[in-house]
Amino acid sequence: MTTSFRSSGDVLADRRYEYASAAFDEREFEAAADLARQVLELAPRFAPAHALLGRAAAKLGLQDEAAQALRRALELEPEDVLGVRLDLARLGALPPDEAMTDGYVRALFDEYAPKFDRHLTKSLAYCGPELIADALRRACSRQIRDCRFGLTLDLGCGTGLMGQALDGLCEALAGVDLSPRMLEKASKTKLYHELHEGELVSFLKGRADAQADLVVAADVFVYMAALDDAFREAHRVLKRGGLFAFTVQAHQGEGFVLGADARYAHSESYLRRLAEENGFATLILDRVSTREDRGVPVPGFLVVLQR
Template identity: 50%
Template sequence: MIEKSSTAHFASSGDPTLDRRYAWAEAAFKEGDAQAAVEILDQTLAQAYHFTAAWHLYGLAQEALGHKEDAATAWRQCLDLDPNDHFGARLDLARIGAMSAEEATSENFSGTLFDTYAERFDSHLTQALQYNAPALLKAALARICDNARKPFRFDAVLDLGCGTGLMGEAIRDETGFLAGCDLSPRMIERARAKMRADGDSLYDKLAVAGLTAFLTSRPDACADLVIAADVFVYVGELAPAFAQSARVLKHGGLFAFTVQSHEGEGVVVGADRRFAHAESWLRQRLEEAKLSPLMIEPASTRQDRGEAVPGLLVVAQRL
């Protein structure tokens, strides 16, 4: 479950003068003057060693100057001050190779990020980023059902990281009971406000929760489909989620998801602070969870600066 506390304590020094210095450093960094940002922050942190936001920015500025060891030291200081990691310091450490990507998941950072993003989430994804994960997953599931000569229908569906309900909208007509979870309370509010054509709520159940915690709360063999549209890009180690998904699925039930991918081995954190998983790594984790892949195909679910982001579309079956 996401930490309920506000990030305000970590984003301020408590001293208006030092907060103004931080704002100057931030402006300098955004204008490309990382050295000026470092010099301002050196003075700021000398007077406010507890200033978590300043340590995070200090790390970014040091990284921009090519000083990765200094950047890593700054981000470790962030974690010492804020173990719940509201600034995503774990992601930055993994991004520069100073922490294992599997250890870098930060639920509090993800929840805070999407709370601020909720109001413009749908339009930004579908228009600016040309996000299409729900459509890709729905088409893949229809194909799987058709190949198996089964109805394209799922009595009980769990939508992991449901956000504002874009996946729910796509799959609702093929679903009996639909439950969703998300780390962001504001995302859940948006999903709860969405209605079906008959006037009923889009989702039958919604929870503010991390995906593994949500799955853990569900009974054994309660779902026909577990679906995760572009959610695992925010999770490094997927083994717990895979294991819990397998547990809650009925025998023969389906597990469908998208990921960002890379051509190497294991898991990495990219420059976009999202996780990318290698296909071989995914196959190993699926096998460990007793989930049999029915489909693993290259698929891009969104664009970044006009370029398709490499990814994989996966549908597996509970053995």
């Protein structure tokens, strides 16, 4: 994970950290590790240097040193804005379902916000919101009902791309996201009646029973391992007949896995089990791709459930 420049409080340490980062980016991992160790001699409590040392050591196959450095970074910054829990999970030193924290996701998207829309739609060919909106139209057509909704809850609304895809279909739109910078972008769309900063399950728990017609989550569950709580709360806040529409990355096995792309992927059997256990009827479960990774479509699922 890249982060904005932070100072260790020591000018020489900062300069060596910049050299270490550049060496890592050039895949000169031995030099990066050596420079990171020099940084830590000058600034032993500088968490980014511990994280960089851990990542470089892991690339060199120095598993014990990597895990020790990464754990020290996590001790110094428990909110894990550096995302070292992901590295620990890759080393097998942490369970995969504990690899992401709200602090990591918030920091990731705060930094990503200024270039988010252009990068996602242009570089990654992202089309999740459009796929969800189209699936909702198909689901409503099959049931011979108007594709119009009252209160709609947009989970992980980001900059508002999902809100734009639903423009004209919802009487009221409430969004939630961990990243304040993403929410600033969403507010500029003028499409949201409410915007909340926070974690999506907590947001749902704060809503009244049976108040929403639609809950959507476009490429949000890729940052969550278990989805049990999200399914349960989505069912609770929906009115009878209300829809729950979302996309995930696809896993061909059972349950869910943390992928090499630092995103979670969920299996079809897992999604169907959660739907059944929570009282949802499955209207649509299609194999799709919502984005590309280096020009290759990333396999996923597009799901529409009905309460």
